[in-house]
Amino acid sequence: MSHRNARLTVHGRRILVERVLAGRPVAHVAAEMGISRPTAHKWVRRWRAEGDAGLLDRSSRPHTTPHRTPAVVEGEVCRLRTARKLGPARIGPARIGPARIGPARIGPVLGLPASTVHRILVRHGLNRLAFLDRPTGRVIRRYEHARPGELVHVDIKKLGNVPDGGGWRVVGRAAGEANRQATTDSRKSSKPVIGYSYVHSAVDDHSRLAYSEVLPDERQHTAAGFWQRANAFFAAHGITVQRVLTDNDSCCKARLFTRTLAADGITHKKIRPYRPQTNGKVERFNRTLLDEWAYQRPYTSDHERREAFTDWIDWYNYHRPHTGISGHTPASCVNNLPEQHT
Structure with missing residues (x-):
């Protein structure tokens, strides 16, 4: 899905390619459609390399994340969450702070910032204790049958x-x-x-x-x-x-x-x-x-x-x-x- 400020949708990119293939200069077409010449060249280049599939949006996720927390540490965070149910803390009658109080309790155990622990829990679907079955610590699986009447x-x-x-x-x-x-x-x-x-x-x-x-x-x-x-x-x-x-x-x-x-x-x-x-x-x-x-x-x-x-x-x-x-x-x-x- 295009970001909210994108000038062109997939349909608009296809129109761009059609006008360029009709022999019009890329600079003129780019000006008409309110985009820069490098952007217009990018979509034409992708179309020539991949066809219509090249006009679709691509993920902005990086190919590598060298500073990501090691898998062993992430596994330990998940183990503490599921086994010990470390979640929101209470002081007096009221709960303090937002849902990140849970990560704030896990972080000191492993020497990690609470924000890092929170991202790890979100990544593994454990950021809310409501997602877990309390007796077993297993993630509750949500399901929905594909067609009416199956169940x-x-x-x-x-x-x-x-x-x-x-x-x-x-x-x-x-x-x-x-x-x-x-x-x-x-x-x-x-x-x-x-x-x-x-x-x-x-x-x-x-x-x-x-x-x-x-x-x-x-x-x-x-x-x-x-x-x-x-x-x-x-x-x-x-x-x-x-x-x-x-x-x-x-x-x-x-x-x-x-x-x-x-x-x-x-x-x-x-x-x-x-x-x-x-x-x-x-x-x-x-x-x-x-x-x-x-x-x-x-x-x-x-x-x-x-x-x-x-x-x-x-x-x-x-x-x-x-x-x-x-x-x-x-x-x-x-x-x-x-x-x-x-």
Whole structure:
């Protein structure tokens, strides 16, 4: 990519070459295009040597870096970062300084400036402790499947129901308790039991397109029925699901759920126990769901919250820019573009 002050793009360089080949003096063409004669000669010379490939931008990185830190020292910096987790220091209740406090702790151990350590960590992708898996010290690998449907993440989020009239956060503890008493006849140890809702979600790994429903339980028949509707939703968007990744909940481990997937030729994969990061895309969707819908504002009833969910999931899929896919909407990464949605 050309720098911001560049006079010529690749298209402009091609025009330059065409005018020179037409027999016009290089000096005249350079003046017309607002560049110097040496620059014009450079692009003509590169085109004659390499063809159109010579008109592309080249890296400004030097061929050799004689003063670069030796590989052995860089390896020791990385070892200290991954093994000892030397990161931001704290003095009192607040963190001091920017993210370079981590390099400031590693530098004195090896006799290196903090700035040098910081460049080494950036070079190896270790400049933030969030990039590392804390127990093992390994760099967390980010992945994205190449096509929609290659992998769909499925998970269930449990939410407490909202009593009619609002909970204690909306109307206060006394009124909130009265609303709980009036909403349900179920009791446990003389206390009203409002119960829970279960948000079943399926998120496509490539496009982040999501299908989600608020259901009354997380039993195997409920989960199997949810997947059938989710699969129909993805099929309507031109997505053929090949694999489904779930955690180890009892409903997902049930034979009925696996048979439901197998009936459509879908492979069922389960994450390793106690490793929810593997199912990270739907876990991140759950966090967005809580922030932007479930706890976005106080609701006066569970019915009101469920009605808001329908609009929110539509906005998420078709109108909300997603930073994980370069600011695009999930629907724009599949066949059904946002402009086609009504």
